[in-house]
Amino acid sequence: MSLFPHRNLLGIEPLAPADVEHILDTADSMKEILDRPIKKVPTLRGKTVINLFYEASTRTRSSFEVAERVLSADSLSIATATSSVQKGETLLDTAWNLEAMKPDMIIIRHQCSGAPHFLARHCRPAIVNAGDGAHEHPTQALLDALTLRQRKGRLRGLRVAIIGDLLHSRVARSNLWLLTKLGADVVLCGPPTLVPPGIEAMAPVTHRIEQACEGADAIMMLRVQRERMTGGYFPSAREYFQRFGLTEPRVRRAKKDVIILHPGPMNRGVEIATEVADGPYSVILDQVTNGVAIRMAVLYLLLGGASEVES
Amino acid sequence: MAASFRVRQELMDAARLGRTLARIAHEIVERHPDPERTALVGVRTRGVPLAKRLAKLMAAAQGAPPRIGALDITLYRDDLTTMGPNPVVKGTDIPFSIDHRTVVLVDDVLFTGRTVRAALDELIDFGRPARIELAVLVDRGHRELPVRADYVGKSITTAREENVQVKLKEEDGEDRVLLLEPARAAAKRRGRR
Numbered sequence: 001m002s003l004f005p006h007r008n009l010l011g012i013e014p015l016a017p018a019d020v021e022h023i024l025d026t027a028d029s030m031k032e033i034l035d036r037p038i039k040k041v042p043t044l045r046g047k048t049v050i051n052l053f054y055e056a057s058t059r060t061r062s063s064f065e066v067a068e069r070v071l072s073a074d075s076l077s078i079a080t081a082t083s084s085v086q087k088g089e090t091l092l093d094t095a096w097n098l099e100a101m102k103p104d105m106i107i108i109r110h111q112c113s114g115a116p117h118f119l120a121r122h123c124r125p126a127i128v129n130a131g132d133g134a135h136e137h138p139t140q141a142l143l144d145a146l147t148l149r150q151r152k153g154r155l156r157g158l159r160v161a162i163i164g165d166l167l168h169s170r171v172a173r174s175n176l177w178l179l180t181k182l183g184a185d186v187v188l189c190g191p192p193t194l195v196p197p198g199i200e201a202m203a204p205v206t207h208r209i210e211q212a213c214e215g216a217d218a219i220m221m222l223r224v225q226r227e228r229m230t231g232g233y234f235p236s237a238r239e240y241f242q243r244f245g246l247t248e249p250r251v252r253r254a255k256k257d258v259i260i261l262h263p264g265p266m267n268r269g270v271e272i273a274t275e276v277a278d279g280p281y282s283v284i285l286d287q288v289t290n291g292v293a294i295r296m297a298v299l300y301l302l303l304g305g306a307s308e309v310e311s
Numbered sequence: 312m313a314a315s316f317r318v319r320q321e322l323m324d325a326a327r328l329g330r331t332l333a334r335i336a337h338e339i340v341e342r343h344p345d346p347e348r349t350a351l352v353g354v355r356t357r358g359v360p361l362a363k364r365l366a367k368l369m370a371a372a373q374g375a376p377p378r379i380g381a382l383d384i385t386l387y388r389d390d391l392t393t394m395g396p397n398p399v400v401k402g403t404d405i406p407f408s409i410d411h412r413t414v415v416l417v418d419d420v421l422f423t424g425r426t427v428r429a430a431l432d433e434l435i436d437f438g439r440p441a442r443i444e445l446a447v448l449v450d451r452g453h454r455e456l457p458v459r460a461d462y463v464g465k466s467i468t469t470a471r472e473e474n475v476q477v478k479l480k481e482e483d484g485e486d487r488v489l490l491l492e493p494a495r496a497a498a499k500r501r502g503r504r
Contacts, residue, residue: 029383029402038436041386071386300386300400 004301008120008127011136012177020178024146026297027290033070034292044073047303048103051077052094053130054085054110059264059288060130060139064107067295073104073303091115092122099123104303108132126302134168134228139298140263141174143291145182147283148218150290151259156183161212161254162203163189164222164244164271167196168229171263172222176202187212190222191244193233209244216254221246221262224270237270247273251281259283316474316491322449322467325486331464332361335446336368338462343413346370348441349377350412354384354430355401357419360481361448365417380405382416387429405437414440415462419477421447424458449488451475472496 004022012020033041049068053061061077068075078098080086085094091110098106105126108116113133120127131137149155160179166172166188176199179186186203188195189212195205206212213219224240234240251258260272260282268274277284323331343349346369353362359381370376381404388398416430427445434443446462451469467490469475474491478484 026400029400032402032404033386036437040436042432043386 010116010129012138012141012174017181023297027293030296031293042072044071047073049073049075049105050103052108054080063291064295066292095119136174137170138174140171141178143294146290147287158184158217160184160218161187161216162220165194166190167194168225169222213250213253218259221272246276315494317497318489319492320490323488328486335462336365340372346375346377350414352380354382354418358417360479362417378407384429387433409440410438411441413442415444417446419448420475421450424454424456427458
């Protein structure tokens with residue numbers, strides 16, 4: 001019996017290494033349920049989860065929904081494009097109204113950094129951050145770590161290159177927190193315009209992708225986030241691909257058994273070449289399956305127990 | 312577990328535990344002589360090593376071992392919301408079809424019957440066995456559900472607040488079954504004496 005000492009999952013930053021390992025271990029066990037003939041366990045019967053998504057999402061939202069169903073929680077998803085958010089309702093009013101429906105958990109994705117933390121301060125249900133602005137995307141980092149650990153057997157000492165749009169990427173930030181906490185050896189790479197100032201305090205930064213790939217155990221590609229690019233961060237997608245796209249020759253600089261991760265959705269021919277995305281070292285579809293397992297683990301750890309101890 | 316426990320009595324030593332398992336293995340083989348159609352599924356944690364040992368003993372008696380699996384009933388518990396810290400989920404592993412087989416659930420102690428209820432629910436989500444039976448090392452009474460075991464190592468009478476602790480080499484470094492009582496009950500008995 002072991003206590004998960006958090007009520008919410010707002011980010012990787014506040015977690016202790018042991019908390020991260022607790023989630024990964026639980027997810028390893030959860031994964032088996034997805035291979036059963038009946039992919040359903042009664043664990044969270046009677047619990048209600050609301051998926052509140054202020055930003056477009058296919059993978060993360062459907063992954064949370066599958067996890068909720070497998071664990072028998074009741075869930076509903078609110079896409080704000082078709083909700084009263086369009087009529088001008090504030091985040092707090094929306095949250096209070098949803099809270100009045102007595103859910104046990106709200107999973108939120110929001111374009112503003114800190115929105116989940118704001119909800120956690122003002123609402124009773126457990127809050128899970130499914131991506132807030134350019135801040136954190138904790139379940140993505142956890143599923144990446146689970147994939148790495150399954151393929152490599154460990155995280156400590158692994159050389160991991162995180163390549164692409166570091167400025168806008170919450171995936172990069174959560175992964176950087178997680179991997180450094182668990183002792184991986186991270187190198188960051190991106191065009192100077194897309195590297196946030198000060199990040200070199202956490203991991204070395206290079207602007208040459210060849211250098212980042214050199215001897216890597218794993219390469220994490222980041223999506224070029226066109227929807228967040230208002231300024232001229234780079235001249236063209238074509239030039240980006242030439243300088244920072246992951247191509248076969250660049251992959252060959254990494255270790256022979258390198259694995260390639262991408263959080264999706266991929267821009268083929270921008271940050272990643274098609275033959276790399278579909279290549280033998282790509283674990284992108286593993287990541288999707290592991291995503292469901294991680295979300296099951298998070299739901300279970302945050303909703304599975306109560307506060308008093310069995311006599 | 313807040314209350315501290317102390318040993319009241321040794322129920323089985325290593326030799327006795329070994330003989331008991333041998334007897335249960337023979338009883339299972341007697342009823343189900345075809346190892347192809349029999350499977351043992353241990354309930355985590357200590358049901359799993361017990362199932363492995365029974366399988367070995369059965370193989371000695373009938374030539375081939377039955378299939379063995381492991382069941383983690385954590386996700387099927389009826390007290391998840393009342394028990395506080397989440398139990399660690401160690402995972403279920405049933406690498407064969409249970410359809411049309413006799414599945415013998417193996418656990419160390421039969422007490423309220425709630426674990427068995429959860430195990431039955433979980434097992435049935437894996438298929439439709441021809442028959443499900445239950446083998447336990449110790450039956451200590453105090454059932455809260457209509458559950459009984461088909462193979463029992465030892466039946467004992469216990470007080471509800473007592474505890475039966477099964478120690479196995481694989482998990483605990485030694486083979487032993489102990490009856491524990493709360494420290495305060497022990498103190499009270501000594502006072503009466």
